[in-house]
Amino acid sequence: MTVLRIRVVLPDRPGVLGQVARAFGVLGADILQVTVLEREGGRAVDDFTLSWPGGFAAEDLRERLSVVPGVRIEGVWPTREAPGANPDYDLLGHVVSDSERAFVTLVDAAPDLVSAEWAVAVDSDTGAVVHGSWQAPGVEEMPDLTPLRPAAFSEGPLHLLSLPMKAAGLHLVVARSEGPAFHQVELDKVIRLVEIVSLLARATADRTVA
Structure with a gap:
């Protein structure tokens, strides 16, 4: 199991966050945490911490999320962040x-x-x-x-x-x-x-x- 941090830029409107979450779910990812970095001018920047089964490919994520209008992935990288840790x-x-x-x-x-x-x-x-x-x-x-x-x-x-x-x-x-x-x-x-x-x-x- 791999733990990833994914930075996503998305439209700040109702329903978009749910669409992103469903896209992650279809790929088998479990969302452990969402950190809001920015909310301004109709745009949001969020960091998702995901539990990912097996290996991962950033392009798979980009392709899956590209079906959500206005969504862009800024980065995908491994993290040592443990679920529930402080x-x-x-x-x-x-x-x-x-x-x-x-x-x-x-x-x-x-x-x-x-x-x-x-x-x-x-x-x-x-x-x-x-x-x-x-x-x-x-x-x-x-x-x-x-x-x-x-x-x-x-x-x-x-x-x-x-x-x-x-x-x-x-x-x-x-x-x-x-x-x-x-x-x-x-x-x-x-x-x-x-x-x-x-x-x-x-x-x-x-x-x-x-």
Whole structure:
């Protein structure tokens, strides 16, 4: 069983969401969660988390949903998102129980918060990578990925979130190579969690793995 995240753009009118759900059902998919990212100008952007039997083909999904007028798939990508899980709350619980490792814990948890692949903490002054999640690339520096303000952008095949963790003198960089670019809602979510973690962290919080 594969768990997928699918971003769908659809007309914001009654009945369309039901048509999309039925199309997924015909393909054997079970909808685990729907996240509303945007509702504006008669258009909606929703992320569906689906349980998918066996393998999948993005083109099969696009072809099936193309029968619903005005519907477009922006991305299909695997996710480690577990049904019923609350990674946001789990993160905060771990930070409270061991606040000295707050920023290390945040970096390790960040990919699962936004269906990404990896994350790193970068020294804000030098660009040196001081900690990476388990799938992070083995690089020593990422100086070009740390803008002064929180940002969502793409760098080649990578879609990135980058935002300062000022309390630790670090920058958090989160990346995914599959799926669509990060939405503003995803950036706002990580910004808020960084703010909360910074408040919970002790002044002596570790910047790297002990």
